[in-house]
Amino acid sequence: MIYQPPAPLLDKYADVLINFALNSGEGVKPGEVVQLRVPECAKPLLVALRRAVLQAGAHPLVFFTPDDFTREFFEIANDDQLNFFAEHYHRGTVDQIDHTVVIIAETDKQELNGIPTKKIMAAQKALKPYMDWRRAKESAGNYTWTLAMYGTPAMADEVGLSLEDYWGEIIKACYLDEADPAGKWQALYTELYATRDKLDALPIEKLHIEAADTDLWVKLGPDRKWLGGSGRNIPSFELFISPDWRGTEGRIQFTEPLYRYGSLIKGAYLEFKDGRVTHATATAGEELLREMIAVENADKIGEFSLTDRRFSRITKFMGLTLYDENVGGEWGNTHVAVGSAYRDSFPGDTAAVEEAQWAEMGYNNSVVHTDIVATSNRVVTAHLNDGSTKVIYRDGEFQV
DSSP states (O other): OOOOOOHHHHHHHHHHIIIIIHHHHTOOOTTOEEEEEEEGGGHHHHHHHHHHHHHTTOEEEEEEEOSSOSHHHHHHOOHHHHTOOOHHHHHHHHHHOSEEEEEEOOSOTTTTTTSOHHHHHHHHHHTHHHHHHHHHHHHTTSOEEEEEEOOOHHHHHHTTOOHHHHHHHHHHHTTTTSSOHHHHHHHHHHHHHHHHHHHHHSOEEEEEEEETTEEEEEEOOSSOOOBOOSSSBSSOOEEEEOOOGGGOEEEEEOOSOEEETTEEEBSOEEEEETTEEEEEEOSBOHHHHHHHHHSTTTTSEEEEEEEOTTTOOOOSOOSSHHHHTTOOTTTOEEEEEEEOOOGGGSSSOGGGOOHHHHHHHTOOOOSOEEEEEEOSOOEEEEEETTSOEEEEEETTEEOO
16 A cells, blocks of 8 residues: 555644645644645645635635646657746736645656756756845845655665655654754754854855865855854755856866756766856766756756754755755755855845845856755865854864
8 A cells, every 4th residue: 555644644744734834834824815736646745835825814815736747748849839928917816825835746756857947947947037026025025935755666766765754754754753843943943043143143155165175165255144044944054155157266076867858867967166166077967957057047057055964854855955055964965056046045135135236146047946956975164254264064063
């Protein structure tokens, strides 16, 4: 018999996502509109999510997407169809919703394998206005979102786990084995915030990351703060920052496979000069990697992140960036995102910043945001504004 997560467990999961993760840890409020984007194979969780929204006095707006439905579009669509943007539909959606819950659940991890990468990226680029509108609403404090996973047999098979063991990782990572998962998340965030505040107190000019086949410099720049514990992803154990892309130099070897756009990338390696990727290779999926980087501003860094192994409850490779970018294990992890920066890394009022000012501060803007993960043991040294240095991360743990 195929493992099925029990209904009470899914109710706890929905409670975390609706009554904790949204509104940056405060949960939804009566009268708000919550968009639920859930694939067909995750219907049991959709039922629990809608119930939680209704019980909170909010309004569910359901987007229920069929399984195994994407590939045919790319096989048939012409250029006009790939580049089509439903402006009024997307504008109306952004205006209407207060929150979004996105559930990742896949029935074929490599559904788009063999589809020309340019087709996939064209459809992605067409959505840029929608992403910009949503980001502007979030910057104004009027919109939040969260991302979570529903395990499927295909996802478990891809990483060599039984479905029950795969769900065991989800349960553990999301504190669903606790009587009060939301309370456990609140306690964790208190610890994360304490470490984040110590990082913010350091006048860091740039970071030096050293690991196997990695020697990378990342300039933070002024007008930045570290982020983490916002509820945007469940689970999330990382602390991250959006640096000044113009100060990225050196090379980094990534260790974790990356599933992106229905295809697989392995052994990704990037070299940077003057803030841009100058060389990109992979042992598998290199064409996709290069096509992603070829998208406007996707050859620049948008995020630098570290996960302390003491915080994370994730110990296995899950084949999903949401989990793999938060893995703890022996050495924790670091990940770099090429593409769009997180503007909430700005410590002031983001709504008051003009578009030209974001560019002047080195906050990257792109339709792409691709997280690539390394779990190799690393030392991260902060070079401070007064010329001194301080190791802030070693052996998988923060040193602040």
